[in-house]
Amino acid sequence: MTSLLSGWGRTAPTAATLVEAGASDVPALLRQAIARGVIARGLGRSYGDAAQNAGGTVLAPLTGPTTVARAADGTPLVTVAAGTSLHDLMATLLAQRLFVPVTPGTRYVTVGGAIAADIHGKNNHRDGSFGDQLVSLDLVTADGRLRTVGPESDPALFWATVGGMGLTGVITAATLRALPVESAYVAVDTERVPGINELVDRMRAGDDAYHYSVAWIDTLARGRSLGRAVLTRADHATADQLRGPAARDPWAAPRGPRIAVPFTPPGLVTRPTVRAFNEVWFRKAPRHRVGELQSIAAYFHPLDAVDDWNRLYGRRGMVQYQLVVPDDAESAVTEALRVLADAGRPSFLAVLKRFGPGNPGLLSFPMRGWTLALDLPASPALGPMFRTLDALVLEAGGRLYLAKDSRLSPETFDAMYEQADDFRKLRRDLDPAGVFQSDLGRRLQL
Amino acid sequence: MLNALGEPQSLLLLGGTSDIALAVAARYAESGPLRVVLAARPGPRRTEAVTRLSALGAVVEALDFEATDTASHPALVEQAASGGDLDVVLVAFGVLGDEEQAWQDHDAAVRLAQVNYVGPVSVGTALAAQVRRQGHGVIVFLSSVAGERVRRSNFAYGASKAGADGFYLGLGEALREHGGHVLVVRPGFVHTKMTEGRDAAPLSVGPDEVAEAVVAGVADRKELVWVPAALRVVMSGLRHVPRPLFRRLPL
Numbered sequence: 001m002t003s004l005l006s007g008w009g010r011t012a013p014t015a016a017t018l019v020e021a022g023a024s025d026v027p028a029l030l031r032q033a034i035a036r037g038v039i040a041r042g043l044g045r046s047y048g049d050a051a052q053n054a055g056g057t058v059l060a061p062l063t064g065p066t067t068v069a070r071a072a073d074g075t076p077l078v079t080v081a082a083g084t085s086l087h088d089l090m091a092t093l094l095a096q097r098l099f100v101p102v103t104p105g106t107r108y109v110t111v112g113g114a115i116a117a118d119i120h121g122k123n124n125h126r127d128g129s130f131g132d133q134l135v136s137l138d139l140v141t142a143d144g145r146l147r148t149v150g151p152e153s154d155p156a157l158f159w160a161t162v163g164g165m166g167l168t169g170v171i172t173a174a175t176l177r178a179l180p181v182e183s184a185y186v187a188v189d190t191e192r193v194p195g196i197n198e199l200v201d202r203m204r205a206g207d208d209a210y211h212y213s214v215a216w217i218d219t220l221a222r223g224r225s226l227g228r229a230v231l232t233r234a235d236h237a238t239a240d241q242l243r244g245p246a247a248r249d250p251w252a253a254p255r256g257p258r259i260a261v262p263f264t265p266p267g268l269v270t271r272p273t274v275r276a277f278n279e280v281w282f283r284k285a286p287r288h289r290v291g292e293l294q295s296i297a298a299y300f301h302p303l304d305a306v307d308d309w310n311r312l313y314g315r316r317g318m319v320q321y322q323l324v325v326p327d328d329a330e331s332a333v334t335e336a337l338r339v340l341a342d343a344g345r346p347s348f349l350a351v352l353k354r355f356g357p358g359n360p361g362l363l364s365f366p367m368r369g370w371t372l373a374l375d376l377p378a379s380p381a382l383g384p385m386f387r388t389l390d391a392l393v394l395e396a397g398g399r400l401y402l403a404k405d406s407r408l409s410p411e412t413f414d415a416m417y418e419q420a421d422d423f424r425k426l427r428r429d430l431d432p433a434g435v436f437q438s439d440l441g442r443r444l445q446l
Numbered sequence: 447m448l449n450a451l452g453e454p455q456s457l458l459l460l461g462g463t464s465d466i467a468l469a470v471a472a473r474y475a476e477s478g479p480l481r482v483v484l485a486a487r488p489g490p491r492r493t494e495a496v497t498r499l500s501a502l503g504a505v506v507e508a509l510d511f512e513a514t515d516t517a518s519h520p521a522l523v524e525q526a527a528s529g530g531d532l533d534v535v536l537v538a539f540g541v542l543g544d545e546e547q548a549w550q551d552h553d554a555a556v557r558l559a560q561v562n563y564v565g566p567v568s569v570g571t572a573l574a575a576q577v578r579r580q581g582h583g584v585i586v587f588l589s590s591v592a593g594e595r596v597r598r599s600n601f602a603y604g605a606s607k608a609g610a611d612g613f614y615l616g617l618g619e620a621l622r623e624h625g626g627h628v629l630v631v632r633p634g635f636v637h638t639k640m641t642e643g644r645d646a647a648p649l650s651v652g653p654d655e656v657a658e659a660v661v662a663g664v665a666d667r668k669e670l671v672w673v674p675a676a677l678r679v680v681m682s683g684l685r686h687v688p689r690p691l692f693r694r695l696p697l
Contacts, residue, residue: 002623002624004622004623004625009450011449011450011451012447012448012449012450012452012582013582013625014447014581014582014625015581015582015623015624015625015626016581016625036579036580036581048450049447049449049450053581054447054531054580054581054582054625055578055579055580055581055582055625056581315667316666317450319450319451378450378451379451379665380451380452380453380661380662380665380666382451383451383453383477386451406449406450407449407450407451407453408449409455409478409479410479411478411479439447439582442447442531443447443449443455
């Protein structure tokens with residue numbers, strides 16, 4: 001069936017044949033692959049063109065069972081099919097008093113997608129990214145072989161696949177470390193921070209004491225208020241911290257979306273509406289509050305409550321820009337916020353967080369430093385501003401996140417990812433006929 | 447691939463020495479690395495166009511193109527695509543001809559219809575096959591307001607544009623489900639070498655304004671735009687003017 005597919009940003013749709021198959025059908029499917037190749041797609045939450053394959057085949061999520069076992073040292077290990085969403089995985093794990101080791105800002109991503117994008121969460125500063133929590137993954141490569149690959153058994157293929165955007169093969173299942181928790185709640189400390197310099201200082205000084213940390217920045221604030229933010233940091237709530245409804249039902253798993261955006265409204269995300277929203281949001285945040293109990297959904301995935309929220313950006317869709325710069329390059333973050341504020345582009349809250357050291361993933365995004373993510377309504381007029389930001393990021397020795405990218409050129413990408421050619425070489429050896437292809441792969445000449 | 451901001455990595459210009467085609471290429475070359483396939487008649491004009499676009503940083507390849515040699519069109523499109531997907535294709539060839547000769551001289555009338563109507567249908571069909579193969583691609587057809595309501599003063603030209611305009615609007619509908627996007631651009635009077643020496647009509651524009659409308663229309667996935675935009679309203683009015691009155695208008 002030919003389908004028009006786009007990413008979460010709803011930009012640049014292309015047509016592909018969408019195929020539903022079981023894990024055991026994958027080798028046969030790869031043998032039949034036509035000239036334009038195959039890419040696996042999860043829940044389509046990459047913002048750009050990572051899970052699209054114009055004129056080729058796109059493989060729908062592979063479902064299967066989830067099982068929990070204990071390692072020799074007692075660590076809980078969960079083995080899960082690649083097409084399982086983190087939403088479903090969390091429900092399974094919470095029933096066994098466990099939690100996922102890394103969760104992004106949405107539960108609606110698959111395990112396969114989480115590995116392919118090497119996603120990170122608010123605990124990156126202490127636990128690393130999704131790939132760092134993997135014991136092994138099952139991968140069907142271009143030759144149709146199913147291989148179980150781990151960081152010790154085949155480090156080259158493992159670290160090419162972690163962050164490899166699905167271009168090394170089809171991930172069918174994975175085993176990862178789960179985190180024992182005492183409830184489905186987190187205890188959150190919230191503080192309003194008046195500007196970017198104070199924010200950087202407080203995060204640098206205090207983040208290590210918390211399991212999770214994230215700052216939400218008002219990108220329309222300028223001058224002395226540039227980078228004013230609400231900093232929220234949290235730890236998993238212990239059993240004796242629970243009060244009220246949390247005490248009565250300590251293991252309530254996150255529910256599905258409560259409201260939906262049923263159609264695409266025009267012209268909602270404009271400067272006045274975003275300014276008003278950001279102002280209200282900043283004012284209503286407590287100046288300083290300690291130990292507030294929040295559900296997993298409320299703290300980690302606030303936008304998941306609204307189904308299809310990406311439609312709010314209208315027909316043109318949206319672009320997310322997520323950068324990381326090294327720890328000592330926080331001035332690049334300040335400069336990026338200034339470029340954005342000066343351009344007057346309406347961006348809802350930007351997200352700032354600290355990354356821990358990166359991993360050996362050839363195309364993995366995190367590196368020790370600062371990551372800033374911005375959502376903007378797509379517009380051709382954004383081109384020059386993004387190129388200014390690209391130059392700023394490059395100058396600082398940073399890079400952009402491929403799961404969010406929808407516009408980089410191969411030249412800029414290569415300057416940001418110094419192991420890009422190693423990745424290309426591995427692909428040439430592993431997949432000489434080019435069975436695995438995607439629009440992102442074509443755009444970046446991977 | 448076309449990126450999220452509507453910036454292409456490759457561009458095929460059919461009628462690649464036209465002022466509008468070159469203005470479009472120049473704009474796209476500003477936004478990043480660009481491969482341009484310039485399909486036009488060989489000659490000094492094409493050589494100059496290659497030099498100009500190369501100077502803007504584009505990687506340019508020239509191919510021989512003759513609008514009336516329809517049998518060669520499918521192979522030409524395949525050759526243009528041999529270096530990679532075609533992200534944006536601009537169908538920018540056409541002749542204006544002598545308006546009175548164009549309905550009194552049999553050869554001139556047939557030639558005008560072949561260049562302005564049969565040629566676009568021929569390349570449009572070949573391009574459609576390429577769009578379906580690659581699962582994406584934007585085709586921009588340079589039409590004219592002259593085709594929107596055909597008038598006495600240049601009806602042979604207007605009728606040929608009207609036919610091709612309708613073909614490309616329909617092609618856009620047909621290619622939607624295959625990932626394709628067709629943009630029909632209806633400029634009014636454009637100051638180019640094609641209109642050199644003629645009296646400008648009201649609301650006339652330059653090639654840069656048409657290029658700007660093309661770039662914006664591609665990014666917004668529009669299907670039909672007028673240049674300048676005000677012509678949409680003007681033409682909407684003119685379409686409904688009764689024939690006896692329309693005849694008397696100084697158009």
